[in-house]
Amino acid sequence: MNIGEASKASSVSAKMIRYYEQIGLIPPAERTGGGYRAYSQADVHRLRFIRRARDLGFSVAEITDLLGLWNDTSRHSADVKRLAEQHIADLQQRIESMRQMADTLQSLISCCAGDDRPECPILQRLGDGEEGAAPIAAPAGAVRRRARRT
Numbered sequence: 001m002n003i004g005e006a007s008k009a010s011s012v013s014a015k016m017i018r019y020y021e022q023i024g025l026i027p028p029a030e031r032t033g034g035g036y037r038a039y040s041q042a043d044v045h046r047l048r049f050i051r052r053a054r055d056l057g058f059s060v061a062e063i064t065d066l067l068g069l070w071n072d073t074s075r076h077s078a079d080v081k082r083l084a085e086q087h088i089a090d091l092q093q094r095i096e097s098m099r100q101m102a103d104t105l106q107s108l109i110s111c112c113a114g115d116d117r118p119e120c121p122i123l124q125r126l127g128d129g130e131e132g133a134a135p136i137a138a139p140a141g142a143v144r145r146r147a148r149r150t
Contacts, residue, residue, distance in 0.1 A: 003029075006039035010047035017047065025050060025060060025067070058087060 007014045020026045026046055029037035049070065053063045065083055069075045111121040 001039050001044070003037045003039065006037075006044055006047065009044045010051060012047045012051050020047070020050060023060065025064065056087075057091060062087060 001009065003014045003017055006012075007017060010017075012020075017026070021028055026043065029039055029043065032038050046067070049067070050063055053066055058066065062083065066080070069080050069083070108122045108125055111125075
């Protein structure tokens with residue numbers, strides 16, 4: 001099947017399939033005589049695996065590890081479980097960090113009258129970023145912006 005068909009069958013965009021191939025997450029596709037990529041059912045199965053792992057928030061590096069374990073028939077399920085447990089611990093830390101950010105923002109919102117006056121304690125507090133000033137909040141495990149994925 002061509003890349004469009006593989007994309008539809010796996011729910012992974014053609015752009016992401018090319019990217020996964022480029023970074024080595026999937027092996028290079030076979031090529032037709034005309035140079036077009038040709039995918040097998042095994043390729044689609046691998047893409048679905050990757051898609052489900054991405055939907056659960058696993059990073060590309062973690063997915064590489066999961067794929068290695070998936071392909072290793074002598075693997076120990078304890079290794080897979082350990083990787084999943086670490087991932088959930090990371091997720092829980094990010095959730096807590098986001099809760100702290102939401103609480104801080106809610107506190108700032110409650111200080112703002114939200115009327116026609118130009119004074120805004122939210123903007124004032126955000127602007128208090130001089131050197132040595134206390135941070136608005138210092139959440140543990142700050143959340144880093146993640147690249148969009150498909």
